[in-house]
Amino acid sequence: MSHILTALTRRRAWKDEVDFFLMWLRRPQRLGAIAPSGRALARAMAEGIDPDAPGTVVELGGGTGSITRAILDAGVARQDLIVVEREAELCKFISKRYPGVRVLCADARDLKSLLTHAGIGPVKAVVSGLPLVAMTRKDCRRILAGAFAVLVPGGEFLQFTYSPVSPVPKKSLAKLELQGGRSQWVFSNLPPAAVWCYRREGEAPRRVA
Ligand SMILES: C[S@@+](CC[C@H](N)C(=O)[O-])C[C@H]1O[C@@H](n2cnc3c(N)ncnc32)[C@H](O)[C@@H]1O
Structure with a gap:
C-alpha cells in the first residue's frame, strides 16, 4: 500500500512541476521560479510553526501548493491557513487540491x-514563497510592512531564497526595524535554497523546532 501511495505522490509532484513550468513559460516574471519547491524545502519552511499556538498562518505566493501541503502536514488545521496567490489559475488549483484552506486571489x-x-487575525506566522529578490525594494518593504502589521508579537516571516544573501536588503530591515537570519540551507532542493526568518527587532522567536 505504501509503495502505491509513494508512486501516486511522485506522479502528482511530477505533474505539478510540468504544469508550473508551462505557466512559467507564459509568465516567467510573475512566477519567479521555474519549478515548485521540493518537499525538503517545503518542510523546512513549515518547520517551527507551532500548530497548537492560537492564530492564523498566512502563506504568500502559494503556487501549486507544495508549501501549503507542508504547512498542513506540520499540523496546522485547514481553517487556520490562508493562502494569498495572485494568479487565478493557481488559486483554483490550490482551492481544488486543499478544500477548507481559504485562498485569497x-x-x-x-x-x-x-x-x-477579510477579518483575519491574529496571524502567528507568514510563510512566503514570493520572489522577493526580483521585486523592487519598495514592493518588498510594502509586503514586509503589511505582514508585520498583522503578525502577533514574536511572530515570524519566513522566506526562501536561492540567493546566498538575505532576500530582504539590510537597509529595508533597518527601516522596518526588523532583524533576520538564515535558519537553514536546503541543498537537496533544485536549485539549492535557504530559509530566512525575520522578526521585529528585540523580539525573541516563538519557534517550536
Ligand atoms: C517562486 S513561486 C513559489 C510557489 C510555491 N510557493 C512554491 O514554493 O513552489 C512564487 C509564487 O508567488 C506568486 N506571486 C508572485 N508575486 C505575487 C504577488 N505580488 N502577490 C501574490 N502572489 C504572487 C506567483 O504567482 C507564484 O505562484
Missing part, C-alpha cells in the same frame, strides 16, 4: 488591507 502587496477586510 490577490496581490500580496495589499496584505494588510486584504486581511483586515
Whole structure:
C-alpha cells in the first residue's frame, strides 16, 4: 500500500512541476521560479510553526501548493491557513487540491488591507514563497510592512531564497526595524535554497523546532 501511495505522490509532484513550468513559460516574471519547491524545502519552511499556538498562518505566493501541503502536514488545521496567490489559475488549483484552506486571489502587496477586510487575525506566522529578490525594494518593504502589521508579537516571516544573501536588503530591515537570519540551507532542493526568518527587532522567536 505504501509503495502505491509513494508512486501516486511522485506522479502528482511530477505533474505539478510540468504544469508550473508551462505557466512559467507564459509568465516567467510573475512566477519567479521555474519549478515548485521540493518537499525538503517545503518542510523546512513549515518547520517551527507551532500548530497548537492560537492564530492564523498566512502563506504568500502559494503556487501549486507544495508549501501549503507542508504547512498542513506540520499540523496546522485547514481553517487556520490562508493562502494569498495572485494568479487565478493557481488559486483554483490550490482551492481544488486543499478544500477548507481559504485562498485569497490577490496581490500580496495589499496584505494588510486584504486581511483586515477579510477579518483575519491574529496571524502567528507568514510563510512566503514570493520572489522577493526580483521585486523592487519598495514592493518588498510594502509586503514586509503589511505582514508585520498583522503578525502577533514574536511572530515570524519566513522566506526562501536561492540567493546566498538575505532576500530582504539590510537597509529595508533597518527601516522596518526588523532583524533576520538564515535558519537553514536546503541543498537537496533544485536549485539549492535557504530559509530566512525575520522578526521585529528585540523580539525573541516563538519557534517550536
Ligand atoms: C517562486 S513561486 C513559489 C510557489 C510555491 N510557493 C512554491 O514554493 O513552489 C512564487 C509564487 O508567488 C506568486 N506571486 C508572485 N508575486 C505575487 C504577488 N505580488 N502577490 C501574490 N502572489 C504572487 C506567483 O504567482 C507564484 O505562484
